[in-house]
Amino acid sequence: MPDSSAAPSLRTRVRRMAELADYDATTLYAIIDAAYLCHIAFHDAGGAHCIPTACWRDGGHLYIHGSNGSRLLKRLTEADSCVAITHLDGLVLARSAFNHAMNYRSAMIYGRFEKVAGAAAKQAALAALMDKLAPGRQAEVRAGSAKEMAATSVLRIALNEAAAKVRSGAPRDDADDMALPVWAGVLPFAQRRTAPLADAGAGALAPGYVRDWCQE
Template identity: 45%
Template sequence: MTTDALSPTGRSTIRRGKDRARTDRAELHALLDSAMLCHLGVVLDGVPLVLPTGYGRDGNTLYLHGSSGAASLRAAAGTEVCVSVTELDGIVYARSVFHFSVNYRSAVIHGRAVPVVGDEARLHGLRTLTEHLAPGSWDHARRPDKRELAATRVLALDLTEAAVKIRTGPPSDDEADLGTPGVWAGVLPLRRTWGEPEPCPLLPADAEAPAHVQSRTGPTA
């Protein structure tokens, strides 16, 4: 279902491969809901730093978190950051090495990472993160206590300024190479699959994985 359109700014305008740009914000939301990790770009002591991290989305807000003592999170709080998310869907084999590529879905988000304050708001952000990475866990496991909450920094990033780029389909070979004998061309799709749950060795022997864990086994993409 179409929601509202992305409105590119100077830094979120796709200039290379414009035909792969997407303008429907629903495609941004779908990618963020599908992926598990993002890369957070900050400047720390005058040097760029890119960190892989988990996240969660609620509407048009992306939540990030980390240790309150982490220098990277302190540097990100209240400043302009860049977040990227990529899902690899396949390797594109072409008749010419020049035209080898990948099928992918990607997003780049620019904005100010706003510190989330107040216990209720921070717990909401942490619930959003938890339910994105491990659905069903917020109501199953113990929630953060005051000490744990104090040790955790939560940041909120508005999703208004974002670019989405997607490649699908076969290789784009030169016409002169189409008749090359003996050279295979096509796409090798990539599928992500959850394995069987591996219980903690300290669990009682008769403890079974709950339904919200077992339901995730099998293909996810």
């Protein structure tokens, strides 16, 4: 679990606006758990790449999955990479153009991914993904076949070299600008759930987690 008092490594130390850094595991885990996607930056013979992919957390690791033939998954076990997650919470409109900002929660994770070995461990990791998408879903759907499981790789990266950065609150204007006759404040963003859309061929009744989708 990351130390809450200091950056766990030089490359995770926040230098720009260091006062916004947060090295506490609780903050880091909350940012990851609120995300369905992450962006992974890596380098290979073709140059630098940054690829979005589904992610989930189980304990002190972040997990991803994909095809055995994926260039991304192969490269991630060969060299260190960087994982980024960001949630935009608001546009901060200040009295001066220079002091405009954004409210956000972000996380950066460094290290090398490792392959989840063993059929049972891989199945448990994928079940955790299903539980993140919709608790109880795993017990209702057709489980992955032997062929499907064999064609899928699950990777994980430890969260012991990571940092969060969080900005919240009002504009931070210079004292000389406070009297300017300009509206200042925050234009908030929020993730919103909309009504479920049933597939045309769906014959089963909507389970509770579908019916309650918009109420959560």
